[in-house]
Amino acid sequence: MNSTLLLTAFSGSQPGPTLLGVDVVWASTMLVAVGIFAVMVAIYGALTVRDPMAKRVKALNDRREQLKAGITASTAKRRARLVRKNHTADKMRTFLGKLQVLQDSQIKEVQQKLAQAGIRSKDLAVAVIFGRLVLPIVFGGIAALLIYWVDMWPDLTPFKRSGATMAMLILGYKAPDLFIQNKRQKRTDAIRKGLPDALDLLVICAEAGLTVDSAFSRVSKELGRAYPELGEEFALTSIELGFLTERRQAFENLAYRVNLESVKGVVTTMIQTEKYGTPLASALRVLSAEFRNERMMRAEEKAARLPAIMTVPLILFILPVLFIVILGPAACSLSDAMSGGSLGGGKP
Numbered sequence: 600m601n602s603t604l605l606l607t608a609f610s611g612s613q614p615g616p617t618l619l620g621v622d623v624v625w626a627s628t629m630l631v632a633v634g635i636f637a638v639m640v641a642i643y644g645a646l647t648v649r650d651p652m653a654k655r656v657k658a659l660n661d662r663r664e665q666l667k668a669g670i671t672a673s674t675a676k677r678r679a680r681l682v683r684k685n686h687t688a689d690k691m692r693t694f695l696g697k698l699q700v701l702q703d704s705q706i707k708e709v710q711q712k713l714a715q716a717g718i719r720s721k722d723l724a725v726a727v728i729f730g731r732l733v734l735p736i737v738f739g740g741i742a743a744l745l746i747y748w749v750d751m752w753p754d755l756t757p758f759k760r761s762g763a764t765m766a767m768l769i770l771g772y773k774a775p776d777l778f779i780q781n782k783r784q785k786r787t788d789a790i791r792k793g794l795p796d797a798l799d800l801l802v803i804c805a806e807a808g809l810t811v812d813s814a815f816s817r818v819s820k821e822l823g824r825a826y827p828e829l830g831e832e833f834a835l836t837s838i839e840l841g842f843l844t845e846r847r848q849a850f851e852n853l854a855y856r857v858n859l860e861s862v863k864g865v866v867t868t869m870i871q872t873e874k875y876g877t878p879l880a881s882a883l884r885v886l887s888a889e890f891r892n893e894r895m896m897r898a899e900e901k902a903a904r905l906p907a908i909m910t911v912p913l914i915l916f917i918l919p920v921l922f923i924v925i926l927g928p929a930a931c932s933l934s935d936a937m938s939g940g941s942l943g944g945g946k947p
């Protein structure tokens with residue numbers, strides 16, 4: 600008997616308050632479960648933080664070994680043994696060469712975009728060009744198979760079928776460029792944020808009497824955790840300053856790898872300092888002040904756009920929740936009162 604009463608009590612014979620046909624207790628329980636899961640994910644992410652410079656330091660050490668090999672190797676035969684060839688890239692290059700669609704200017708352009716995106720392998724430039732040729736065929740073939748052969752969407756008109764197929768073809772052609780552009784933009788933004796702080800540290804190192812390559816190495820270590828992308832570029836520049844025969848080439852490589860006009864200005868200043876012996880600290884201090892003002896202006900511009908950007912989320916997400924929180928308890932109480940009154944009024 601007791602077990603029957605307990606089952607009856609937990610089976611919902613006495614339902615709790617409802618709001619818009621949804622049980623409030625059940626909905627709150629699900630929200631609490633989602634919140635607990637989010638907290639656990641946040642704790643896991645906080646406890647498993649990895650060093651962002653581990654892979655970058657390994658890549659820089661590989662670059663150091665490559666520079667050593669290029670300087671110390673005395674014969675072309677020894678250099679050929681030190682450099683590893685990518686056979687897959689060679690096959691793709693041969694295939695594209697037979698089709699006469701591979702141009703040196705095109706390869707150099709893609710290689711620069713890859714370098715600005717933080718991808719050091721030059722063989723991937725051939726893979727990107729090969730992807731532009733193959734991916735439209737793959738995506739377009741899959742779309743044609745699903746739309747025309749399998750007829751997965753029979754309600755589509757002929758115009759929509761043709762438009763969907765053309766959209767997949769364009770997506771296949773643009774997919775490699777979109778991927779590289781996304782990585783390139785994120786890396787450029789990260790370097791732009793840390794550049795004023797890096798110049799301040801370079802000024803301090805220059806006033807302390809450090810050489811240029813030592814200053815770049817010290818700044819790369821200090822910026823390793825806060826701005827790993829900029830720290831990687833400065834570390835690579837420091838390595839090239841120590842191994843390349845022309846120091847000017849190391850600075851030009853920095854401007855080649857970073858898609859920022861401000862970095863090109865820093866590189867021009869460093870080259871003029873090396874050539875004419877002008878004071879480095881004063882020039883870098885002026886550049887740092889300019890870049891810091893530019894960063895403040897960008898922040899003020901984003902803050903000015905914030906009210907207009909927040910209007911749509913405010914209407915769609917914040918105001919409905921606010922109305923539910925304010926009017927929900929009153930609606931539940933009113934619903935209970937009306938249901939109790941209707942039940943009481945039915946009695947003789």
